[in-house]
Amino acid sequence: MRETRKGMLLVISGPSGAGKGTLFKRLLAEDETMTFSVSYATRAPRPGEVDGKDYHFVSNEEFDRMVEKNGFLEYATVHANRYGTPVQPVLEAMEKGLNMVLDIDPQGALKVMESMPECVSVFILPPSYTELRRRLIGRNTETPEAVERRLGNAKGEIDQMNRYNYLVINDDVDVAYEQLKCIVTAEKQRSVRYFPIVEE
Amino acid sequence: MRETRKGMLLVISGPSGAGKGTLFKRLLAEDETMTFSVSYATRAPRPGEVDGKDYHFVSNEEFDRMVEKNGFLEYATVHANRYGTPVQPVLEAMEKGLNMVLDIDPQGALKVMESMPECVSVFILPPSYTELRRRLIGRNTETPEAVERRLGNAKGEIDQMNRYNYLVINDDVDVAYEQLKCIVTAEKQRSVRYFPIVEE
Numbered sequence: 001m002r003e004t005r006k007g008m009l010l011v012i013s014g015p016s017g018a019g020k021g022t023l024f025k026r027l028l029a030e031d032e033t034m035t036f037s038v039s040y041a042t043r044a045p046r047p048g049e050v051d052g053k054d055y056h057f058v059s060n061e062e063f064d065r066m067v068e069k070n071g072f073l074e075y076a077t078v079h080a081n082r083y084g085t086p087v088q089p090v091l092e093a094m095e096k097g098l099n100m101v102l103d104i105d106p107q108g109a110l111k112v113m114e115s116m117p118e119c120v121s122v123f124i125l126p127p128s129y130t131e132l133r134r135r136l137i138g139r140n141t142e143t144p145e146a147v148e149r150r151l152g153n154a155k156g157e158i159d160q161m162n163r164y165n166y167l168v169i170n171d172d173v174d175v176a177y178e179q180l181k182c183i184v185t186a187e188k189q190r191s192v193r194y195f196p197i198v199e200e
Numbered sequence: 201m202r203e204t205r206k207g208m209l210l211v212i213s214g215p216s217g218a219g220k221g222t223l224f225k226r227l228l229a230e231d232e233t234m235t236f237s238v239s240y241a242t243r244a245p246r247p248g249e250v251d252g253k254d255y256h257f258v259s260n261e262e263f264d265r266m267v268e269k270n271g272f273l274e275y276a277t278v279h280a281n282r283y284g285t286p287v288q289p290v291l292e293a294m295e296k297g298l299n300m301v302l303d304i305d306p307q308g309a310l311k312v313m314e315s316m317p318e319c320v321s322v323f324i325l326p327p328s329y330t331e332l333r334r335r336l337i338g339r340n341t342e343t344p345e346a347v348e349r350r351l352g353n354a355k356g357e358i359d360q361m362n363r364y365n366y367l368v369i370n371d372d373v374d375v376a377y378e379q380l381k382c383i384v385t386a387e388k389q390r391s392v393r394y395f396p397i398v399e400e
Contacts, residue, residue, distance in 0.1 A: 003369075123391070128399050158398055166389045169203075169396055179389055186386035189366045189379055191323070196369055198358055199328045 006193035007094045009116055010034070010101040010184065013109035014124030015154035016079075017135040019170040023124060023180050024103035031184060033099050037089040040066060043081035046141055055083075074104075074111035079149060083108060090116075099188075106157040113163065120187050122180060123164035127171035129154070206393035207294045209316055210234070210301040210384065213309035214324030215354035216279075217335040219370040223324060223380050224303035231384060233299050237289040240266060243281035246341055255283075274304075274311035279349060283308060290316075299388075306357040313363065320387050322380060323364035327371035329354070 012027075014020040028034050041055040042063050051057045058066075063082050066072055075084035085102060093100040102112065106123075113121050126132040132154055136147045161167055166183050170176040188194060212227075214220040228234050241255040242263050251257045258266075263282050266272055275284035285302060293300040302312065306323075313321050326332040332354055336347045361367055366383050370376040388394060 125396060125398055130400065162391045164391055166386065167391050167394050167396060168389055179385060182382035182385040183389065185379060185382040186366065189368055189383060191362045191364055191367050194367050196325060196361075196367060198325055200330065 002199065003194065003196040005097055005188065005195065007097045008099045008184075008187055008193060009090060009094065009112075009119040010099065010187075011109050011112050011119050011121040012101060012103050012124065012180075013106050013121070013164070014170075015106065015126065015132065015157045016150045017132045017139075017154070018124040018126045019135070019173060019176070020124040021103055022173060023168075023170065023177055024101060026177055027101060027180060027184065031099075031181075033188075034101050034184075035093055035098050036101055036103075037086060037093075039102075039104070040072070040075075040084040040086065041081060042083075073115060074108045076105065076107040076111070078105045078107060079146065079153075085112065099184075106160065110160065110163060118192075120166075120183070121164040122166045122168060122183060123161045124176070125158065125161065125167060125169045126154075127169055131171075202399065203394065203396040205297055205388065205395065207297045208299045208384075208387055208393060209290060209294065209312075209319040210299065210387075211309050211312050211319050211321040212301060212303050212324065212380075213306050213321070213364070214370075215306065215326065215332065215357045216350045217332045217339075217354070218324040218326045219335070219373060219376070220324040221303055222373060223368075223370065223377055224301060226377055227301060227380060227384065231299075231381075233388075234301050234384075235293055235298050236301055236303075237286060237293075239302075239304070240272070240275075240284040240286065241281060242283075273315060274308045276305065276307040276311070278305045278307060279346065279353075285312065299384075306360065310360065310363060318392075320366075320383070321364040322366045322368060322383060323361045324376070325358065325361065325367060325369045326354075327369055331371075 012020050012024050028036055039055050040058050040063060042060050045057055066084060071086055072084040073087040073090055090100055113119060133151055136142055136150055168176050168179045212220050212224050228236055239255050240258050242260050245257055266284060271286055272284040273287040273290055290300055313319060333351055336342055336350055368376050368379045
């Protein structure tokens with residue numbers, strides 16, 4: 001059995017607190033065919049975050065220089081901070097037939113989906129707004145005002161959910177992860193990127 | 201968490217001997233959201249096959265009457281016998297939001313995919329032609345001439361595999377079944393047929 005595969009660009013998005021980061025990290029840890037690209041951010045690192053690993057933490061000026069040389073697949077301002085996905089690693093992965101997964105806010109995700117419509121997009125939903133609020137407060141990294149701003153953004157983001165290929169409710173994280181894993185398994189079998197050769 | 205879903209029409213096809221029937225039966229047995237429709241056939245029942253359960257075994261004349269009243273979603277002649285998928289049960293399932301799975305030969309599958317392009321189509325492949333021949337001979341229900349005819353048909357059918365949404369190699373049946381199950385799980389999460397409501 002010989003076979004070849006095309007690379008897949010997987011976009012995981014959802015409102016803050018839906019749990020997309022957890023699902024993203026677990027997928028990367030368990031699926032060795034998945035690579036990731038480190039985004040750029042102008043915000044300060046949260047406790048435990050490492051520059052060049054979680055994000056490339058850059059100044060506003062450095063970010064501007066990347067924008068000028070068309071270095072981003074998308075970039076956006078979210079909660080007063082700027083985030084960008086560098087274009088080069090995504091193109092390199094696709095060329096090599098590797099799968100790449102992006103953990104990205106909804107503003108950025110919609111832009112990636114426009115510029116790369118062949119990507120596979122998954123929107124992670126919280127089970128309820130009450131639970132979303134509880135999670136955001138539980139982080140202990142957000143001011144009450146930031147929690148309310150994120151909740152307000154979440155409603156607008158959830159209104160756009162039908163623009164994504166797949167929807168996953170993150171109520172029980174193990175159930176949500178199994179669904180995400182199945183989406184990846186299924187998408188690897190798509191005839192547009194899977195080329196088996198049946199031999200004599 | 202409230203949610204509604206649209207029904208999915210799943211088409212499982214592949215050459216004779218690829219093992220689509222086994223995968224189809226296991227999916228039906230294990231996934232209680234899946235219903236099936238009994239096809240019509242003009243061939244004689246194989247040992248163990250039950251009329252009205254495996255197929256509606258009908259005469260050529262009865263088959264003609266169904267064709268005349270547009271009672272088939274598709275019908276075709278395969279290996280000198282005629283097979284048809286009745287349209288009514290498929291339409292009824294879709295209306296009720298139920299999932300329906302069809303186990304159908306490639307000629308019929310391509311016709312269903314044309315008349316219902318929103319269906320989910322999966323093509324089951326044998327690992328090699330050598331293995332396909334071994335399986336066809338192992339059935340002990342085919343003459344040597346029938347085995348050669350089926351092998352000849354298989355090549356033409358496999359040439360068309362990129363017209364299906366998904367491709368699954370049936371080498372180890374458990375691996376193939378897991379892939380099929382993931383395709384079903386993933387497709388249930390598609391935003392075109394899954395409508396979750398995030399409540400306050």
